[in-house]
Amino acid sequence: MKLNEIRDNEGATKNRMRVGRGIGSGKGKTAGRGVKGQKARTGVAIKGFEGGQMPLHRRLPKRGFNNLYSTDLNEVNVGRVQQAIDAGRLDGAATVTVGALVQAGIIARPRDGVKLLGVGELTAKVAFEVTRASKSAVEAVEKAGGSVVVAYGAGVSVRGKGGKDLGGKGEATA
Template sequence: MKLNELRDNDGARTSRFRVGRGIGSGKGKTSGSGVKGQKSRSGVAINGFEGGQMPIYRRLPKRGFTSLNKVVYEVVNIGRLQKAIDAGKVDAKAPITADVLAQAGVISRIGNGVRLLAKGELKAKVEITVTGASKAAVEAVEKAGGKVTVA
């Protein structure tokens, strides 16, 4: 292979379709917009428009609100932690933190912190530091001989 022989795959770059360029092009005259009406004109914005009738998003009652300061934790179940230890991705003898879990691929990102939950079974003795943990998860880790530190 030479540099002057490098090419894109077939169909990787297609030229822009030029509409309104004569009847023979297949997209002449109305340019694929049909005949007359609001949708054939430019500047159409009719999402949610119901022909003048009161739109459904205005007819329905509004309830609750979305908090701007909501804290969402990354969740780790103890069963998932045990799987990572068994696979050799996490060292059970070393202290486990959010960074260790992220590098091992147990969580995708650290975000606002990690919360430990009790789904599954833990056999290894671990020392883990997390942002939050359920009572059942703390009991399960301590039962296995480990320790949970909530930072």
Template structure:
């Protein structure tokens, strides 16, 4: 077999319809656009137009806004941190920071920091340096003998 002998399966591709190429082609004269009217003309853009009635997107009220000062934390449960410790991805002697969690694959991108949540069980004594932590997470960490240090300029425990 040679490169010039390779063909596609029969019926796998069709020739494109060439519109507006004479009445004998079956798609001549009006070229599949019907007759007259705005949509038969060129340059028509009537997306959302409802024949003069107020369009739906203008009848509905505007809602909400984007708060540029909002903070988006990576929320990490204690059970997920314990899994990373058991798998050997986190060092129990080093403090748990955003950089350590990124390197361990617990979080994928830094965002505005890390918030520790109390779901799951923590069996290891750890030192956390994070942006925020829930009350239940702080209680569980301190119950395991660890400590939580909230980073300066961030929100307090929530």
């Protein structure tokens, strides 16, 4: 076998149909588009059109609601943070932020921030900077001698579902 002898198998490739090339070609005159009408023209897409009848997508009732201002938060329990500190994946002396939690592998990605929840036991004195925190989580952290700073948009841009920036600069301590 030589390089100049290599070619596709018989019937593997077909030549392109050349439309509008005369009556003898079988695809002359209307070029396979039928005759007249909107669909015979170029650049027409009539998806969902039912000939004047109310289309299906308008006949069906609307369901649900997408809140523009909803936030998609990661939920992290204090017990999980303690496990990471014990395993040496998280530095208890430094402030625990969204970035630190991602690096420790506690959360996969930042999303719109982190909500700290109070399930589990926390023994280490840890300072947290999170987007939100439950009362039980704040109590558990303060009981262990740590602190919780609730900073809306702590290290993450808080964006609505429509991509609109919702601010997130205000800070409050809990």
